[in-house]
Each structure stands twice: as structure tokens, then as C-alpha cells.
Amino acid sequence: MADTATPNVIRRADYAPPAFLIDTVALEFDLVPERTVVRNTMRVRRNPDASRAANFELMGEQLEFVSATLNGAPFAHAHAHEHGLTLDNVPDNFELTLTSICNPAENTTLSGLYVSGGNFFTQCEAEGFRRITYFLDRPDVMATFTVTLRASKADYPVLLSNGNLLEEGDLPDGRHFARWEDPFRKPSYLFALVAGKLVALEERVKSGSGKEKLLQVWVEPHDLDKTRHAMDSLINSIRWDESRFGLELDLDRFMIVAVSDFNMGAMENKGLNIFNTKYVLANPETATDTDFANIEAVVGHEYFHNWTGNRVTCRDWFQLSLKEGLTVFRDQEFSADMAGGATDEAARATKRIEDVRVLRQMQFAEDAGPMAHPVRPESYVEINNFYTMTVYEKGSEVVRMYQTLFGRDGFRKGMDLYFKRHDGQAVTCDDFRHALADANGRDLAQFERWYSQAGTPRVSVRTKYDAAQQRYSVTLTQGYGDTAPAARETQKGPLLIPFAIGLIGKDGHDLPLQLEGEARASDSTTRVLEFTQTEQTFTFVNVAQEPLPSLLRNFSAPVIVEYDYSADQLAFLLAHDSDPFNRWEAGQRLATRELLTLAGRATTGVPLQLDDSVVAAFARVLTDETLSPSFRELALMLPSEAYLAEQMAESNPAAVHAARQFVRKRLANALRKDWLAVYEKHRTPGAYEATPEASGHRALKNLALSYLAELDDPAEAVRLASAQYDAANNMTDRSAALSALLNASAAKGGSIEAQQALDDFYRRFEKEPLVIDKWFALQATQRGSAQRPVIEIVRKLMAHPAFNLKNPNRARSLIFSFCAANPAQFHAEDGSGYVFWAEQVIALDAINPQVAARLARSLELWRRFTPTLRDGMRAALEKVASQVKSRDVREIVEKALA
Numbered sequence: 001m002a003d004t005a006t007p008n009v010i011r012r013a014d015y016a017p018p019a020f021l022i023d024t025v026a027l028e029f030d031l032v033p034e035r036t037v038v039r040n041t042m043r044v045r046r047n048p049d050a051s052r053a054a055n056f057e058l059m060g061e062q063l064e065f066v067s068a069t070l071n072g073a074p075f076a077h078a079h080a081h082e083h084g085l086t087l088d089n090v091p092d093n094f095e096l097t098l099t100s101i102c103n104p105a106e107n108t109t110l111s112g113l114y115v116s117g118g119n120f121f122t123q124c125e126a127e128g129f130r131r132i133t134y135f136l137d138r139p140d141v142m143a144t145f146t147v148t149l150r151a152s153k154a155d156y157p158v159l160l161s162n163g164n165l166l167e168e169g170d171l172p173d174g175r176h177f178a179r180w181e182d183p184f185r186k187p188s189y190l191f192a193l194v195a196g197k198l199v200a201l202e203e204r205v206k207s208g209s210g211k212e213k214l215l216q217v218w219v220e221p222h223d224l225d226k227t228r229h230a231m232d233s234l235i236n237s238i239r240w241d242e243s244r245f246g247l248e249l250d251l252d253r254f255m256i257v258a259v260s261d262f263n264m265g266a267m268e269n270k271g272l273n274i275f276n277t278k279y280v281l282a283n284p285e286t287a288t289d290t291d292f293a294n295i296e297a298v299v300g301h302e303y304f305h306n307w308t309g310n311r312v313t314c315r316d317w318f319q320l321s322l323k324e325g326l327t328v329f330r331d332q333e334f335s336a337d338m339a340g341g342a343t344d345e346a347a348r349a350t351k352r353i354e355d356v357r358v359l360r361q362m363q364f365a366e367d368a369g370p371m372a373h374p375v376r377p378e379s380y381v382e383i384n385n386f387y388t389m390t391v392y393e394k395g396s397e398v399v400r401m402y403q404t405l406f407g408r409d410g411f412r413k414g415m416d417l418y419f420k421r422h423d424g425q426a427v428t429c430d431d432f433r434h435a436l437a438d439a440n441g442r443d444l445a446q447f448e449r450w451y452s453q454a455g456t457p458r459v460s461v462r463t464k465y466d467a468a469q470q471r472y473s474v475t476l477t478q479g480y481g482d483t484a485p486a487a488r489e490t491q492k493g494p495l496l497i498p499f500a501i502g503l504i505g506k507d508g509h510d511l512p513l514q515l516e517g518e519a520r521a522s523d524s525t526t527r528v529l530e531f532t533q534t535e536q537t538f539t540f541v542n543v544a545q546e547p548l549p550s551l552l553r554n555f556s557a558p559v560i561v562e563y564d565y566s567a568d569q570l571a572f573l574l575a576h577d578s579d580p581f582n583r584w585e586a587g588q589r590l591a592t593r594e595l596l597t598l599a600g601r602a603t604t605g606v607p608l609q610l611d612d613s614v615v616a617a618f619a620r621v622l623t624d625e626t627l628s629p630s631f632r633e634l635a636l637m638l639p640s641e642a643y644l645a646e647q648m649a650e651s652n653p654a655a656v657h658a659a660r661q662f663v664r665k666r667l668a669n670a671l672r673k674d675w676l677a678v679y680e681k682h683r684t685p686g687a688y689e690a691t692p693e694a695s696g697h698r699a700l701k702n703l704a705l706s707y708l709a710e711l712d713d714p715a716e717a718v719r720l721a722s723a724q725y726d727a728a729n730n731m732t733d734r735s736a737a738l739s740a741l742l743n744a745s746a747a748k749g750g751s752i753e754a755q756q757a758l759d760d761f762y763r764r765f766e767k768e769p770l771v772i773d774k775w776f777a778l779q780a781t782q783r784g785s786a787q788r789p790v791i792e793i794v795r796k797l798m799a800h801p802a803f804n805l806k807n808p809n810r811a812r813s814l815i816f817s818f819c820a821a822n823p824a825q826f827h828a829e830d831g832s833g834y835v836f837w838a839e840q841v842i843a844l845d846a847i848n849p850q851v852a853a854r855l856a857r858s859l860e861l862w863r864r865f866t867p868t869l870r871d872g873m874r875a876a877l878e879k880v881a882s883q884v885k886s887r888d889v890r891e892i893v894e895k896a897l898a
């Protein structure tokens with residue numbers, strides 16, 4: 001086998017520099033859907049820093065080899081094989097031209113060059129470029145690219161690639177061409193081309209240094225009226241990166257292109273970002289407030305990659321979090337700044353809470369299962385399986401901890417040094433850490449463990465107040481508890497945990513903080529303790545009264561805090577903590593504890609009851625007009641069923657659902673008048689506004705509606721929801737009303753009102769694929785009942801003419817929504833959900849392995865469920881394991897069954 005053959009397991013420890021380097025690439029494309037000819041001319045030389053290899057091994061997949069020319073003469077010693085091309089006995093320095101053919105029309109994997117809606121698009125990260133031409137398709141090989149595109153002018157009037165347009169013109173036979181040049185060296189994964197019938201919204205802006213930049217958002221003609229928000233988000237991103245990090249756009253032209261068939265959210269190709277339509281297209285009628293916020297975040301994320309990812313890239317794919325964790329952190333900060341500026345802590349906290357909720361629900365779960373891996377993994381079978389919550393979200397928390405330790409200014413100094421040292425290079429996570437350490441005069445050797453240890457750390461807290469001495473001691477102990485075997489192997493020692501803490505007095509105000517040995521109390525009433533040992537005690541002095549501790553303020557580290565708060569103490573924190581994140585946190589702890597107790601009772605069939613004090617705590621938040629609506633909405637939302645099930649010793653989705661529904665109903669009935677008052681008060685009449693304030697009102701109002709739909713007699717809620725549905729001038733209100741109608745009628749197996757609204761919704765938005773995705777998703781995630789299980793609705797919808805398994809958004813809207821976002825129905829006792837899951841994973845595996853592998857992951861925590869469910873899941877996993885072909889899905893199911 002040639003050494004480009006992918007071995008089963010790729011290990012970080014086996015990294016070796018490439019034997020050859022490619023300095024320049026000139027690509028010529030003759031774009032024809034079934035048969036695109038690619039001519040690739042490279043300047044190649046031996047890498048002086050690598051051991052000498054006799055042969056030149058290039059990666060290639062699904063290519064038809066045509067010819068090779070070396071220094072202008074036909075080269076006979078080129079052998080094409082399953083994994084690429086081997087050239088025997090090449091000189092030290094040469095020009096190589098390779099010609100090959102690929103078939104974009106048949107490429108359903110959406111990796112490499114493919115056709116969507118009659119237009120051409122590419123997706124190269126991580127290893128898609130080798131499906132376009134033979135290449136050293138690895139991120140540490142960086143070259144400058146010139147790209148010539150030729151195609152039928154009538155069918156593909158727009159021809160785009162990375163960088164600047166050098167020339168364009170007509171060719172014989174109704175064809176035309178365009179030539180592009182990207183002045184920056186880049187790895188092949190950042191290459192992109194687009195060709196087709198597209199139109200653009202354009203803006204010209206001046207960057208910080210006064211240079212004019214052309215910005216374009218390219219879409220299909222009928223979508224042009226949905227591009228304004230993406231353009232505004234792009235302009236805001238450019239401004240933000242200049243002001244927060246001093247980073248300027250380095251190209252004269254920056255393009256975003258929307259495509260409806262796309263495996264993930266978007267891709268940061270140099271100067272030519274390609275986006276899933278879901279993260280570009282929005283107007284008030286078609287997109288919810290959440291969609292608007294997601295578009296801003298993803299546009300920011302991809303734009304910020306221009307520096308963190310593109311100018312400084314990854315040496316190898318194990319370093320993926322170098323660019324992804326850092327760029328997620330940057331987009332989170334961007335969104336927080338857009339919502340609350342640098343100083344409005346309450347508004348910033350809203351964003352923080354949303355991000356932490358995702359981390360806990362998804363990343364903590366990943367850490368608890370067979371796919372647990374460190375932020376910098378040690379091995380993989382298929383790299384596309386490692387674009388994970390751990391690499392992205394935990395990676396972002398790791399970056400955030402530097403900022404928590406060094407402050408915004410210290411973090412900025414570190415970033416400046418990172419770019420000074422590494423601009424134009426392909427580097428490692430260690431390089432980043434060293435830049436942060438050196439810029440702040442710190443040794444961060446221990447901090448490396450955040451990159452190499454998997455599993456969610458647990459910090460348990462013990463406190464002791466000595467009234468006579470006025471001393472308050474806080475003892476922290478860290479460990480990983482009983483973690484998944486995949487995580488345990490990686491755990492070597494204690495972490496450096498920035499642990500932010502405040503002490504709250506009886507009047508609800510923060511107490512001054514003075515640690516033992518300090519001359520006086522510090523100005524801030526929040527302290528970041530540097531917790532570095534397995535067990536460590538921090539003693540505060542001059543503590544005049546016994547305080548209540550506010551622990552891990554603003555979620556200063558991605559850990560689980562164990563502290564035995566009483567219900568009264570949690571209610572007190574919910575009412576008084578000066579840290580808005582911890583106020584929310586107190587409510588979640590209170591609710592989680594109550595819900596888990598109830599779920600335990602539901603498991604054994606004991607009648608459920610909810611303490612009045614919990615209802616009272618929620619009532620206070622609901623009626624506290626000093627709190628922002630968006631904060632109240634977050635605080636009143638109960639922890640998700642998936643999160644709760646994960647907290648149980650043995651996950652029991654039905655019991656969790658029963659408990660959560662019981663609490664929702666109890667809160668609905670007990671606080672009916674308040675919900676109604678809030679519903680009325682937070683209406684947003686008049687023209688739609690996309691501001692954070694207006695969206696906060698809508699969120700709280702729609703939460704109230706969803707609680708009202710739980711009333712024992714939902715007639716009033718149905719009336720309100722129907723009226724809201726009919727009068728809505730925006731998608732947030734319309735879809736919330738539809739969802740309320742569906743859930744209000746679930747217990748009786750549906751209602752006329754719900755069905756009419758569903759039918760109306762479909763007719764109204766038939767021509768808007770992203771809205772039809774919502775139509776499918778709302779039905780897949782609706783509450784079911786014994787007489788009307790959701791699996792039956794889902795199976796019916798699979799046969800709907802608008803359903804299309806090849807379109808990832810559509811597959812996600814129906815199949816993923818059901819399998820991953822409707823746990824009570826998916827985990828039906830009869831195993832019907834698992835049978836469906838197996839069918840769909842197998843079907844998708846043949847079309848699009850990346851999407852199939854994502855779906856495959858929805859059973860990975862199977863061992864943690866009740867015995868009956870466990871058996872059903874194992875059978876489904878075994879069925880999939882015996883039938884799938886792709887490396888992607890095999891890695892997931894084999895790890896799950898191991």
C-alpha cells in the first residue's frame with residue numbers, strides 16, 4: 001500500500017513534517033457537472049526540514065487520473081491508486097502539472113466539488129481538496145493559489161474563487177472564464193470556488209486604515225431580500241475585530257455565498273466564505289429572533305477565522321481547537337459586545353447563559369460517553385468526526401480562562417504576541433499557550449492539561465465560618481468523579497482552575513474580600529482564585545458575618561461545582577446574587593434538584609408533588625420587573641429533558657418527561673394570572689424590531705404562552721395562540737404560536753386549530769425551504785401521546801413530497817429533530833425510535849457519511865439508560881455496525897459498542 005493510504009487510526013504522536021513543499025498552485029477548471037476537468041500546476045521542492053523520500057506521494061480520492069507532466073515533459077512514473085498518486089524518483093525541485101477528472105453532479109457527500117441547485121460549490125475542510133485534485137492535502141502545506149474557471153456563460157454567469165479577480169472574459173462556444181488570485185499563502189482546506197446563477201448585495205466600506213473594501217453577499221435571485229442582516233453582521237464583525245483586537249481585513253474583497261445543500265453551518269475559505277443558507281437568509285417573516293442571532297454569530301465566526309485560522313493556521317488536525325476554540329470564543333465575545341457592550345453585565349450574561357447551557361447539555365454529555373476526547377485529541381479514525389462540542393465549545397472555555405486569568409488587556413497582549421510570532425504559519429495549541437504565557441510573564445505548564453485531559457472536572461466545595469476569628473475558609477477539591485473510560489485514560493493530575501467567587505451578606509449585598517495575608521480588601525467583590533492543587537483552602541479574613549458563597553461566578557471554568565446549598569439558600573441567591581450568571585444558576589440548581597427528585601418518584605410510580613417554596617421562587621422571578629425580560633425568560637425555562645436524563649444514575653426519558661411536564665403544569669396552573677399578565681405586558685405591537693430588547697420581550701411573552709398551553713383547561717391559551725398566529729408579522733411569534741397550538745392539543749391527540757395552523761403555515765411558506773424546515777422540525781419535536789406517538793407522524797412526513805434525505809437541512813429538520821430533540825418520544829419503550837434511527841443512519845451512510853455520522857452519535861450514551869432501552873439501542877447499534885460502509889459512521893458505532 002502506498003503511504004498515502006489512510007491507516008485505521010491516525011495518532012498525534014506520529015506527526016512528521018511533509019517530505020515535499022508546494023509553493024505555488026495554478027488551477028484550471030473546465031466546469032461541467034458530470035465531468036469537470038481540473039489541471040493543476042504546482043511548484044514543488046523537497047522540504048529541507050524533513051527526511052528524504054524517494055517518491056512524491058499525493059492524496060487523491062474519487063478522481064480519474066488523466067496525465068502528469070514534470071518540468072514540461074510527460075512523466076511516465078506516475079501511478080494512480082485508491083488513495084492518490086505516487087510519482088517515483090522525482091527531482092529536488094520541479095514543476096508538476098496533473099490533469100484529472102471529477103464528477104460534481106454525482107457527489108452527494110457535499111465534500112469536494114459538488115452541484116447544488118444547479119450551481120457549483122466546494123467544501124474542502126478537512127480533507128475535501130483531495131476530491132478535486134491530487135495534492136498534499138494537509139494544513140501545514142501552504143501555497144499561493146491562482147485559479148482559472150471556465151464554464152458555460154448562460155448556465156454559470158458568476159465565477160468566484162478566493163482573493164482578487166485578475167481578469168474575466170468570453171471564450172468561444174458560449175463559454176466564459178474568470179481568473180482569481182489569492183495573494184496569501186494558504187493550506188488547501190481554505191480553497192473555494194463557486195459558479196452559477198447568483199446575485200449579490202454589495203457594500204463598500206473603509207477599513208480602519210482607510211482602505212476601501214468590497215463586501216458581497218451572494219445568493220439565488222429570489223433570496224436577495226433576505227441578505228441585509230448578514231451584510232450588517234459582516235460590517236459589524238469587521239468593525240469589532242478592528243476595535244477589540246486591532247485586526248484588519250487584509251483583502252480588497254470579501255464574499256459570502258449561501259448554498260442550501262451544506263453539511264454544517266459555514267466555512268471560512270479565504271475571502272470566499274461559503275454558508276449554509278440557514279446562516280445567511282433572514283427577514284422578519286421567515287426568520288426567528290434566534291435565527292437572527294445565529295446569523296450574526298456565524299457570520300462573525302467565519303469572518304474572525306480570517307485571522308484565527310487563516311492567517312495563522314493549524315499544523316495538523318489535532319490542533320483543530322487552536323482555530324476553532326479561539327474563534328468560538330471570539331464570536332461569543334462579539335455577540336456579547338453587540339448585546340451589552342463591554343459594561344452591561346446583565347445583557348452580556350444572557351449570552352453567557354445561552355452558551356453555558358449548550359456546553360453543559362452537549363459537551364458534558366460528550367465527555368461522559370465513548371467519544372470523550374481532550375480539546376486536543378490524541379487520535380482519530382475520521383477527522384470529520386472531531387468537529388465536536390469539545391473542540392469547539394470546551395475549546396472556547398479554555399481560551400476564555402486565559403482572559404479570566406489575565407484580564408482583557410492581558411489577553412490582548414497575548415493575542416498580539418501570537419500574531420507577531422506566527423503570522424503566516426501553521427502552528428500548535430502549545431504555540432498559542434506559550435504566546436499567552438510569555439506576554440503575561442507566566443509559566444502556564446500546568447494549564448497544558450486543559451488540552452490533554454478529557455472528562456468534565458468536578459470541584460467540590462466545603463466552607464467553614466469562624467465567628468470569633470471572623471474567618472471564612474473555602475476548601476476546594478478537584479477530580480473527575482466516575483468518568484467514561486475514554487476520558488479516564490487521559491487524566492494525569494490537577495488542573496489550573498480559575499475559580500471566581502463572591503461572598504454574600506444577609507442583606508443580599510456582596511461582602512468585601514480580603515484573603516489571609518493581604519493588607520486590605522480588594523476593590524472588586526469577585527475574586528478569581530487560582531486553584532491548582534487537588535485540594536486547596538482559601539481563607540478570607542475580616543468576614544463580619546457568616547456569608548453565603550457565590551461559586552464559579554460567570555462560569556469561570558468548564559467544571560461541575562458540588563456544594564450542598566439548601567433550597568432556601570438557592571432561592572436567596574436567585575433573588576440577590578450580584579452575578580447575573582449565578583442568579584440564573586441558582587434557579588437552575590433549584591429546578592434541577594426538584595426535577596430529579598420527581599423523576600426518581602416517577603420511575604417508581606410514587607405520586608408527584610412540588611414544594612410551594614419552589615413555586616414561590618419562580619413567581620418572584622416572573623413578577624420582578626427590575627429584571628430584564630430576556631433574563632426572566634432564561635430563568636423561567638426549566639433545564640432540558642436531555643440534560644436532566646443525563647444527570648440520572650440511570651437515564652429514564654419517560655420519567656424525566658413526566659416530572660418536567662408535571663412541574664410545567666403546576667407552574668402554569670399556580671401562576672396562571674401572572675403568566676397572562678406577562679403575556680399581555682410583553683407584546684410588541686407595531687413594526688418588527690430586531691433589537692435585543694424587542695427580542696427579549698418576544699421571548700418572555702412566548703414563554704408565557706408555552707406555559708399557558710399547559711393549563712388543565714387550555715382553551716384560553718388556544719385562543720391567544722390562534723390570535724397570535726393569525727396576527728403575527730414575524731416568524732418568532734408565528735412559530736411560537738404554532739408550537740403552543742401543537743402542544744396544547746397533544747394530550748387529546750391533536751386539534752382542529754393546530755391542524756389548520758399547520759396547513760396554513762405550509763401553504764404560506766411553501767417556497768421558503770428554511771421555513772419548511774421549521775414546519776418539519778416543529779412536528780418532529782412536538783409532544784406525543786399514547787394514541788398519537790410522534791414516530792407515526794415522522795414516518796408519514798418522510799413520505800411528504802417536500803422531504804428530501806439528500807438535503808442535510810431537511811434531514812436534520814425531521815430526522816435529527818426527532819432523534820435528538822424529542823427524547824421522550826424517541827426513547828419509546830417499544831424501541832420504535834431506535835429501529836427508525838438505524839434505518840436512517842444506514843440510508844444516509846450511502847449518501848453522505850458526514851451527516852450520517854452525526855446522526856449516529858445520538859445513541860452513544862446508550863449504556864446509561866434503563867435496561868429495556870439499553871437493549872433496544874444495542875440492537876440498533878449492532879444492526880448499523882453490520883451494514884455501514886463509511887469510515888465516518890464505523891468509527892462512531894464501533895466506539896459506542898466497544
Ligand code: B3K
Nearest residue numbers: 125126266267268384387
Ligand atoms: N471550519 C468549518 C468546519 C469544517 C467542518 C468540516 N467537517 C466551519 C467553522 O468552524 O467555522
Ligand code: ZN
Nearest residue numbers: 301305324327
Ligand atoms: Zn470555525
